[in-house]
Every structure is written in structure tokens, then in C-alpha cells.
Amino acid sequence: xxxxxxxxxxxxxxxxxxxxxxxxxxxxxxxxxxxxxxxxxxxxxxxxxxxxxxxxxxxxxxxxxxxxxxxxxxxxxxxxxxxxxxxxxxxxxxxxxxxxxxxxxxxxxxxxxxxxxxxxxxxxxxxxxxxxxxxxxxxxxxxxxxxxxxxxxxxxxxxxxxxxxxxxxxxxxxxxxxxxxxxxxxxxxxxxxxxxxxxxxxxxxxxxxxxxxxxxxxxxxxxxxxxxxxxxxxxxxxxxxxxxxxxxxxxxxxxxxxxxxxxxxxxxxxxxxxxxxxxxxxxxxxxxxxxxxxxxxxxxxxxxxxxxxxxxxxxxxxxxxxxxxxxxxxxxxxxxxxxxxxxxxxxxxxxxxxxxxxxxxxxxxxxxxxxxxxxxxxxx
Numbered sequence: 001x002x003x004x005x006x007x008x009x010x011x012x013x014x015x016x017x018x019x020x021x022x023x024x025x026x027x028x029x030x031x032x033x034x035x036x037x038x039x040x041x042x043x044x045x046x047x048x049x050x051x052x053x054x055x056x057x058x059x060x061x062x063x064x065x066x067x068x069x070x071x072x073x074x075x076x077x078x079x080x081x082x083x084x085x086x087x088x089x090x091x092x093x094x095x096x097x098x099x100x101x102x103x104x105x106x107x108x109x110x111x112x113x114x115x116x117x118x119x120x121x122x123x124x125x126x127x128x129x130x131x132x133x134x135x136x137x138x139x140x141x142x143x144x145x146x147x148x149x150x151x152x153x154x155x156x157x158x159x160x161x162x163x164x165x166x167x168x169x170x171x172x173x174x175x176x177x178x179x180x181x182x183x184x185x186x187x188x189x190x191x192x193x194x195x196x197x198x199x200x201x202x203x204x205x206x207x208x209x210x211x212x213x214x215x216x217x218x219x220x221x222x223x224x225x226x227x228x229x230x231x232x233x234x235x236x237x238x239x240x241x242x243x244x245x246x247x248x249x250x251x252x253x254x255x256x257x258x259x260x261x262x263x264x265x266x267x268x269x270x271x272x273x274x275x276x277x278x279x280x281x282x283x284x285x286x287x288x289x290x291x292x293x294x295x296x297x298x299x300x301x302x303x304x305x306x307x308x309x310x311x312x313x314x315x316x317x318x319x320x321x322x323x324x325x326x327x328x329x330x331x332x333x334x335x336x337x338x339x340x341x342x343x344x345x346x347x348x349x350x351x352x353x354x355x356x357x358x359x360x361x362x363x364x365x366x367x368x369x370x371x372x373x374x375x376x377x378x379x380x
Contacts, residue, residue, distance in 0.1 A: 002029025002334075002343030007176075008364075009083045010074075011058070012098075013037055016131075016156070017115045017164030017192065018087035019054040024169050025083075026057035027334035028343050033364060034060040035074060036352050053331045055349035059360045061379070062352035069376035071097045077364050078103050083111040083172055090120045100187045110185040113172040115164050119191030131159030131192065138197040139204070147217035147224075163195025220244065226276035227252070227266065230305060237288035238305035241279075252300040256282050256291075354379065 007030040011022040019034075026032040034055065049055075063070040075098070078084060084103060086093050093099045093114075100112045114120060117129040135141045135158045145152040168190040175188050206212035206219075218224045227249050228242045243252040250260040256279075263278075264271030283291065288304050295302040306314060312323035312330050324333045327348035334343050357379040358370050365373070373379045 001341060002027070003338055003341035005029035005341075007031065007083070008081045009033070009085060010035060010077055010081045012084070012086040012088070012093070013060075014087035016087070016160040017168060017190075018085050020161050020165035021113070021115070021168045021172075022058065022085055023054050023056060024165065027346060029341070031363065032058035033077065033360070034058055035065075035077070036060050036062045038062045038064040038352075049351045050327045050348050051329050052349045053329065056326065056331075056346040058350070059363075060350045060352050061357050061360050062354070063378060065096050065098070067378065068097075069373070069378040073369075073373045073376075073378040074098060075102065075106050076369055077361075078110060079106045080364050081107065081110060082176065083113060085113045085115070085168070085172075087115045090116060090125050104185055108185055109179055109183065111172050111175045111179065112185065112187045113168050113175075113190065114187060115168045115190040115192070117159075117192050119194060120189045131156035134159040134163065134192040135196045137193050138200055140196050140200050142214075143200075143203060143216065143222060145216045147215065149216075151216070158199065159192045159196050162199055163197075164190065164192040167195035167198070224272065226272050226279050229276065231280050231283040233286060233288040233291060234284055235287040235289075239283055239288055239291050240303050240305050241283075241301065243299075243301040248299050248301050251298060252295070252302065255295055255298060255300055258282070 004025055007025065009022065009025055009030050009032045011018065011032055011034045013019075013034055013036040022032050022034065063074060065071055065074065078098075086098075094101075103110055103112055116125070117134050118124040118127060132141065132153050135154075140158055141151045141153070143151075144154055168188065171188040171190055175186050179185055203212060207214060213219055213224075216222060221228050221244075223229045227244060230238050230240050233239055241252065243249040246266060249266050253260045253263060258278075260266075264275055286294075291302065292304040296304065304314075311317060317323055321333055323330055324345055325331075326346050329348070331346070334346065358374065361370050361373070361379070370379075
């Protein structure tokens with residue numbers, strides 16, 4: 001049984017950070033019910049439902065929230081919930097009759113989790129956007145990439161999932177912990193722009209301290225230094241090298257055939273280009289896997305750059321069961337790990353099925369409420 005067993009969460013269907021947050025909670029044992037649209041949203045790339053991994057570990061019911069009966073049914077579900085997750089633009093839940101005031105009136109202990117790109121207020125609050133826009137506004141996108149080239153989008157990891165889903169989950173659990181003392185629920189306003197900015201705390205501190213250059217590939221951890229970069233190997237594959245600490249840097253150099261005492265001082269930036277060229281030439285002498293076999297279990301701080309196809313089969317990931325196969329789809333296992341409250345393996349994503357609506361709702365509502373929902377046309 002996962003550590004969040006007993007926690008009940010309503011997830012209003014959306015994309016990106018909302019579903020990711022719901023997955024994180026469900027992976028650890030929370031009972032999550034996703035309230036989906038009756039008609040498909042058309043968002044995202046078409047794919048088999050079983051491959052939409054963010055929707056694993058929960059049931060789904062489709063409701064037409066334009067119908068008062070469906071809104072009332074949702075409020076009844078909220079009455080029995082600990083948390084609600086929604087990722088609409090500001091004001092949408094209020095227009096549906098499901099805003100914080102309405103929900104907290106039904107359930108004063110509810111944690112009402114909202115995630116948007118720009119937040120619930122501010123001059124850009126109502127503007128459309130995606131991960132790349134939110135991280136652009138925080139300095140994060142500017143900082144990622146090679147010198148003299150355009151910034152590189154880091155997938156949608158930093159805004160949607162790092163700054164959005166993880167901060168939403170953290171904020172909701174913090175609010176739930178506070179509710180244990182106060183007995184009162186509250187709204188958690190999670191903005192991806194806020195979360196992405198918060199992720200940049202260390203870099204902004206370094207900038208303010210005069211030890212960070214506000215240009216790409218000009219700092220220790222942005223590919224500017226020779227001891228924190230990716231190098232091409234003899235087979236055209238890549239090796240990630242990150243021996244920042246002096247003792248690790250010395251070991252790394254020694255193991256690839258250099259004497260640290262005969263190399264330029266590690267942190268002398270005037271020699272970084274020269275050192276990087278020497279390291280690049282040496283690393284091109286062997287294949288990626290030859291270097292990995294030589295270095296990856298040492299204190300050299302080196303790892304092979306694996307493709308997504310390769311990663312689940314690396315011996316360390318296999319030993320840790322970092323990936324699992326569910327219904328034919330290879331996917332990351334739940335994280336983090338717990339010594340006692342070990343969550344079960346994920347269950348595959350579901351799709352809304354009107355024929356199952358009553359059985360899905362049985363974990364949330366009594367027989368009379370389900371019969372009333374059917375009679376009102378809220379469910380099939």
C-alpha cells in the first residue's frame with residue numbers, strides 16, 4: 001500500500017502538469033478520479049490510450065459540465081474528496097459553477113489545486129502559452145544552449161513538469177498538512193512561471209554573487225567548462241562528463257590518461273577552451289560504451305548518454321527497476337522509493353466508458369446518489 005493510500009483526489013481533465021500531478025499522487029496510493037469531457041478535447045498527438053502514461057493508476061468518468069446535473073454530481077464527488085486538481089485558464093471553473101467558493105462551501109477542508117502557465121492574476125494571466133513561453137520569461141530558456149546559437153528547449157520538463165506538476169503536488173501536500181492543524185482547506189495557486197523561476201534559485205544566486213555569466217555556455221554547469229559537458233565518442237555517440245569537484249576531476253583525468261598536475265588549473269577560465277579540445281580529442285579515441293565500461297562505476301562522474309530506447313535496459317536501471325512495462329508500454333516506475341509503504345505496480349490508463357460509470361462512482365457515492373445521477377442524465 002502506497003504512502004498516500006486513503007487520500008481522495010478529483011482531477012479535472014487537462015493536459016501536461018495537471019495529469020502529471022495526478023499521476024504522482026496516484027502512483028503513491030491516492031485514489032484519483034479523473035472527470036473528463038464527454039467529447040474528446042483534440043489536444044495532443046493521437047496515440048493509443050494505453051500509451052498515455054500520465055493517465056495511469058486511476059479511473060475516469062466523462063461528464064458534460066454544461067449540464068447542471070453534471071455540475072451537481074461533480075460537487076457531490078468533491079464533498080467526499082480531500083483534493084481537487086484543475087488546470088483551466090483563470091475563471092473557467094468559476095463559470096462552470098465549480099470555483100473555489102462553491103467547492104469549499106460543500107467541503108471546507110478541500111485543497112483546491114490550480115495550475116496555470118501565468119498564474120491566477122497578472123497582466124498575462126489570460127494569455128495562452130506553453131512550457132517554452134513560461135520558461136522564456138524566467139531566464140531559464142536563455143541559459144540553456146550553446147554559445148552563439150539559439151536557446152534549446154529542454155523538452156517540456158522545466159515548465160510543465162518541474163515548475164508545474166511538481167510544485168502543484170508539493171503545494172497541495174503542504175496545504176493538506178496545514179489543514180490537519182487548522183481544519184480549513186485552501187486554494188493552491190500554482191503557476192508554471194513561478195515554479196520555473198524558483199528552479200532557477202541557484203543560478204540567480206550565483207549571478208547576484210558575481211560568479212555566473214549571463215550568457216550561454218559560459219559557466220560551470222551550462223557546458224562552458226571542460227569538466228561539465230558532453231563529448232562525442234569514436235562511434236558518434238556521447239559521454240556525459242561532470243567531475244566538478246577537484247578530487248573527482250583528478251580521477252577523471254587520470255583514468256583517461258592525463259596527469260592533473262600537468263594540465264591547466266581546473267577553474268582558470270582562460271584555459272577552458274584548450275582543455276576542452278584536449279579532452280574532446282582523447283574521448284574520440286574510444287566508443288561510448290568502452291568509456292562507460294572504464295569509467296561509469298568510478299568517481300569520475302561519467303555516464304553514457306543513452307537514448308530513450310536504451311535507458312530502460314541499462315544494468316543500473318534494471319537493478320533499480322527504474323522502468324516497468326505495463327500493458328506493453330515501457331514507462332518510468334513510480335518514484336521516490338519508500339522502505340515500508342511500497343506502492344504497487346502501475347495499472348494501465350483507462351478511457352471513459354459510460355457502461356462503467358456507475359461502478360466507477362461506487363467508490364465515491366452511495367447507491368441513491370448514483371441512481372439520481374442516472375435519472376438526471378448526468379451519467380449514462
